[in-house]
Amino acid sequence: MGELKDTWEDEVYKVANRIRLRVLKHTIENNGGYLSQACSSAEILSTLYLKVLNLNEVEKPIIPPKFPGTPGPDNKSYFNGGIYNGERSKDTDRFILSPAQYALVLYAALIEVGRMDTSGLDEFNKDGSSVEMIGAEHSPGMEVTTGSLGQGISQAGGIALARKLKKEKGRVVVFLSDGECQSGQFWEAVQAISYHKLDNIIAYVDINGYQCDGKMTTVMNIEPFHExxxxxxxxxxxIDGHDVDAISALGNLKPDGRPTFILCDTNPSRGINILNKRKPKFHYVRFKTEDERESYRREFKKLSKKFQ
Incomplete structure (x- = not known):
């Protein structure tokens, strides 16, 4: 009998695990990183790029250029981070990453799906680099600067309305975190996109239950969020935010006159159990001692054997 081929689900889970592994490695090497965000969102981002988003391919993985300077009519060298999502057309989707602190996770995803060169992470958070720690409109995979939390859905709404008016078929797919949904701007945007019947918006929300100050429910509870x-x-x-079948199926529904929100309940330590020692302070990993850092190195070695 011939060797069984991997299913698309197998491939998506493999990419998700490699995203976690790459972010873990980067966090260890740089003594800091948004690691729990990789744990919670890896399946969402891998499914989006491999099964949901309608994007044009890139010729080869892009090596991130240097920061092009302030955009304007006199800046001929300016570029937009959307180039990593391929050439735009009226039929292709537009992807908006709202919580810009997830930038490192997005960069890892772009590498794993062949859209960004692996050397790109060497420029992470360096002066003059476009590979920013908190992503901006010139950063890989980002086409707008989402600024303070809660602004991504507003910008997605504006883009979706413009696409409606132009009768474009492409959708606007926006990725959000649960913490930013506490803001008033978020709810104003939801009200507006519902009123304008922007059914060309699909929003995926990573509900990992934690933010920089601890548990969501103890900072400002937004549940029952779906209601x-x-x-x-x-x-x-x-849905279960680690169920790639559910993530994919809901990303390909027919529009019905309403914006679609897919609330993804996730685990902020998924795949990297050592993170549970930090509970409830998952938001950002910085090592307090070299012994602690070494424990993460051991975790990386163990997971490398499992995922590679």
Missing amino acids: RLKAFGARVFR
Whole structure:
């Protein structure tokens, strides 16, 4: 009998695990990183890039150019981070990363799906680099600067409305974190995109239950989140955010006149159990001692054998 081929689900899970591994390695080498965000969102981002987003290919993995300077009519060298998502057309999707602190996770995803060169992470957070720690409109995979939390959905709404008016078929797919959904701007945006019937928006929300100050429910509880969104006129689904079949299926639904929100309940230590020692302070990993850093090195070696 011939060797069984991997299913698409197998491939997506492999990419998700490699995203975690790459972010873990980077965090160890740089004594800091948004590691829990990789744990919670890896399946979402890998499924988006491999199964949901309708994007044009790139000729080869892109080596990130240097920061091009302030955009304007006199800056001929300016570029937009959307180039990593291929050439745009009226039929292709537009991807918006709202929580810009997830930039490192997005960079890892772009590398794993062949859109960004592996050398790109060598420029992470360096002066003059476009590979910023908190991504901006020139950073890999990002086409807008989402600024303070909660602004990504507003910008997605504006782009989606413009695409509607132009009768473009492409969608606007936006990735959000649960913490930013506490802000008033988020709810104003949901009200607006529902009112304008922007059913060309699909929003995936990473609900890992934690933010920089601890548990979501102890900082500002937004539950029942799905019921609140429905009350604002959205079409809402709630799923296991590590179930790639569910993530994919809901990303390919027919529009019905309402913006779609897919609430993804996730685990902030998924695949890297050593993170549980930090609970409830998952938000950013910085090592307090060299012994602690060494424990993460051992974790990386163990996971490398498992995932590579």
